[in-house]
Amino acid sequence: MENSSVESTTPVYTLSTTSTLSGIPVHSIRQYIDKGLIIPFRKESNRNLFSQIDILRLKYINNLLNEDGLNIAGIRKLLAIIPCWAIRECSAKERETCQAYHSDANPCWEASEKGTLCKNTNCRECDVYRIVENYPNVKSFLKTLIP
Numbered sequence: 001m002e003n004s005s006v007e008s009t010t011p012v013y014t015l016s017t018t019s020t021l022s023g024i025p026v027h028s029i030r031q032y033i034d035k036g037l038i039i040p041f042r043k044e045s046n047r048n049l050f051s052q053i054d055i056l057r058l059k060y061i062n063n064l065l066n067e068d069g070l071n072i073a074g075i076r077k078l079l080a081i082i083p084c085w086a087i088r089e090c091s092a093k094e095r096e097t098c099q100a101y102h103s104d105a106n107p108c109w110e111a112s113e114k115g116t117l118c119k120n121t122n123c124r125e126c127d128v129y130r131i132v133e134n135y136p137n138v139k140s141f142l143k144t145l146i147p
């Protein structure tokens with residue numbers, strides 16, 4: 001999945017354009033950022049820019065909220081149980097010290113301690129963050145790990 005589409009991760013859209021393209025109000029996008037559901041690209045000017053992946057994620061979050069009845073805390077928990085170590089194929093040694101492996105409190109990109117592989121990866125371009133690019137939901141992805 002990684003490197004399959006560099007363009008889809010390129011941060012090109014402003015907040016207002018992202019709101020228009022996703023159909024999600026600006027204040028909701030800001031809330032999703034605050035809650036760690038979206039990781040925008042932060043420019044030096046402190047303005048956020050968004051990619052196509054971010055827009056897909058926003059739509060997915062909106063579906064979870066409005067169609068599946070989850071709240072923000074539920075979505076954070078869902079993201080926190082994604083088996084990132086299996087997606088990244090982290091070694092047993094890397095897992096030892098990775099908070100994302102041992103805790104289900106936060107999405108992996110908020111982990112305070114990460115394995116070497118993740119320390120050197122931009123989460124915005126990681127397969128875990130990009131899961132929405134190739135799978136309509138988390139379960140359809142899990143089926144690829146556990147047929």
Ligand code: SF4
Nearest residue numbers: 084108109118123126
């Ligand atoms: S690089 Fe970031 S998003 Fe990917 S598994 Fe590591 S912490 Fe999670």
